[in-house]
Amino acid sequence: MHGGREILLTDNTKRFFDYWNSLPKVGFVPERSSFNPPAIHKLMPTVTLLEIHSRERIEMRLIGTSVARGMGFDPTGRNYLDIIAPETREAYLLLLKAQIAQPCGRRSFLRSRNSSGLIARTEVLALP
Secondary structure, eight states, rough: SSGGGOOOHHHHHHHHHHHHHHEEETTEEEEEOOOGGGGGTTTTTOEEEEEEOOOSOEEEEEEEEEHHHHTSSSSSTTGGTSSSOOHHHHHHHHHHHHHHHTTTOEEEEEEEEEETTTTTEEEEEOOO
């Protein structure tokens, strides 16, 4: 992610970035034990935590209630690769590999259609 907080557009992504940045880290990655959900309780409905096991398995460890509602189901515990379009998997894996190799953050925008047909544009912040 070129730049830092200044490139983020929404208050929630800025708050999450600030929280993540405040955590003690080993290299660039926060210690798992330092992540404290109550510290960011207002953001938790929009937080998703993925755990990369292998190129074939990326476990959806935690899915915020707003995210699950937007998806129309709760994918907690499922393999993230099973719910993204097959034609985008390889590109996603290459992007993820580059992000992990740095390690670095990534900001992207996701367009999605919810169950009522409304199309939403969401700023997504992915951090190691």
